[in-house]
Amino acid sequence: MQDVLEQLKAGIRRFQTTVYPEQAEMFRRAVAQPQEPHTLFIACADSRIDPEMITQSTPGEMFVLRNIGNLIPAYGEMMGGVSAVVEYAVSLLKVKHVVVCGHADCGAMKGLLNPDSVTTMPAVENWLKNATAARSIAEALGAKNEEPGILMRRVTEQNVLLQIQHLRTHPSVAAAIARKELTISAWVYEIGTGEVRICEDGIEFVPVV
Template sequence: MQQLVQGIHRFQREQFSQDQKLFETLVDGQHPLALFITCSDSRIDPSRLTQTKPGELFIQRTAGNIVPPYGSILGGEAATIEYAVAALKVRDIVICGHSHCGAMAGLLTPEMVDKMPAVRAYLQHAEATRRIVEENYSHLTDPAKRLTLTVEENVLVQLESLRTHPAVAAAIGRGDLKLHGWVYKFETGDVFAFDPDQNQFLPLQDVTSPVSEKQRTLPPI
């Protein structure tokens, strides 16, 4: 805790004073560039990753960057998504998974979360991810590769769940919103994006089409 307190003092003394005018302008409201949905994992810093300033990124964090389908839980996730799209009028939504995701490891190995009933229940919203990996990639036995594939498949599954939210579906229909699927490899700094034309994750700089422009199909086995 002392490290956190010292960090606040350092922020107030150094960074806030440098950007005070920026923070003062935020009193008038926020106009974020995108809604960024990612995992709660402490190894991910969305603002640092995207090099965005306060007011530029609306962030939602959940275990495994899970987006429960609309109506299954009318809680913080649905409210955040609806507010970002309907009130803040974001033009883009990114769902960003990451390497070595503990939630996805728990999805593949249920005994890891046996004593965490809330986590186990929440992971049910990624059941489609588990079934896709189990039934279509049974030949993939290497644990590291299997986890990486699960992280990627889960991003795509959660993008489909995102489409069930009425505000999202309506905005996509009007052409006002685009969806993007990313995976961040934090140990190398690489970011991969799903390319609907190639039907696979590619380095971010090589992808030009958002996922929302085409329906996703299952990658070849």
């Protein structure tokens, strides 16, 4: 385990000697004024997902929330960190857009489709209840004997759309949308190809080209 810490330290040194000097002025500006991110980016905690890299954003542009499965409990259910982040970003930081981003090969979606695989992790099992309806919709829209990969792709998309429904139940979000101060989009990121598909109409995910 010490090797892992040394690897992290080596990364810090590279940042301090190579990355930071080239962008020092940007970092100085970032700390000299209050943050004003334009987007709340809600993504999965999967270690292969890097919201800033995907969007080529710089420090200060996005307020990022990550958790297993990019889930957003409906307001009043499981009140905690997720609700607080949403409220803070919308009410105080005044973000103009919210992205809910799912991704290919998501472990949470695998657990959703195979509940027995998470029975030894009660906290995860309980958390995934926030996505149960996505599985029901994905299975209802499917055909018999279809490829497992197709169902996985569909449940990933339906989960993102479901979480946006949950997001809209949060009072701060509902009010900002009513004032036309906030918009929302659903994304799915394909790790292996770099493709990002965005749904703006609540129905179809269209690749960014």
